[in-house]
Amino acid sequence: MKIVAITFDLDNTLWDVEPALLRAEQAQREWLLQHRPGSIEAFDHETLWEFKKSLWKRHPELIHHVSNMRIRMLYELQRAAGYDEAEARAGATKAFAAFLAERHRVELYEEALEILQLLARDYRLGALTNGNADIYKTDAGEYFDFAFLAEEIGASKPAPDIFHAAIALTGLEPGQIVHVGDNPDHDIVGAQSVGMRTVWINPRGLPWTEDAPAPDGEVHNLKQLPRVIAGLALGNRASGDTGQSY
Known part of the structure; x- marks a missing residue:
């Protein structure tokens, strides 16, 4: 898909x-x-x-x-x-x-703006957060098509509500959306529960220990993300370390 x-x-x-x-x-x-x-x-x-x-x-x-x-x-x-x-x-x-x-005076990771600009050429980008940061009040805002805060939805990840909101707004099938996040439970398990594909931001190289399927992709930094997304588009499960299927 x-x-x-x-x-x-x-x-x-x-x-x-x-x-x-x-x-x-x-x-x-x-x-x-x-x-x-x-x-x-x-x-x-x-x-x-x-x-x-x-x-x-x-x-x-x-x-x-x-x-x-x-x-x-x-x-x-x-x-x-x-x-x-x-x-x-x-x-x-x-x-x-x-x-x-x-x-809102956040300092984005060094590679973030470059990677978001690159991905925004080919994909619709959205923000889904349990916090109260407004992506449009940061330097990254121009690359995002939509954003949802848990406090607007009334439920926090891993509850499915915020993911359902993204699915409804885009009009896409869940499998056409990849959710990227650092929290194994809130981001990965939560997105999996509605059928989205997932990429885990795992900078410390921690093992996957959740009682749930491993994420579709895993990266240690955002620079690896476009390659992993490309791999998922081909139906692979990919690691940012090698760009190879696993």
Whole structure:
């Protein structure tokens, strides 16, 4: 079956997310320190993490809505510090905006733009993410035809919903779409469950240990991806190490 579209996970597939998240958390903290004194000073990394976990337990309806969950956390921090509801809601919105601005200042992997430009000549490209990064606010946005966030869909990978959304939008058969991602469960097993073909981004060369079929292809970096996609188009299961079937 001819490959027509490629969907990508974003965080740790097209960029290393950790530096952007660290900057985003710091920007959020600095906003609170300046504009909502008393709301964040008592929290370090560990205690804030515990606060987040307690929030997840109290608001399970937000588990797939990472942006709303963060806004709720910022609101509750300010309410606990004595700010009234209006101040806390306004502050949560502004602190989140400070977070999100840095969240989108991602540094794509060195080879990413070149590879995306190459693939976009022959395939429709889409983004499917559990995070709250907007591909169109990054340097890679011009190469993408569509994007879905789990918080828009209401379910996170590996649930099939976001993959079904891509299938419905493109009007393609699942086997005409290849999903590329770094997470064995969320990306590979999730995409397999709806019949998509899959390529695993595996930079550390880890063994496949999931209780599911191995991905159709595997690469250690994005430079290997066009060759592996070409192999899949010929009906091969391919490794980026050699470009050979296996």
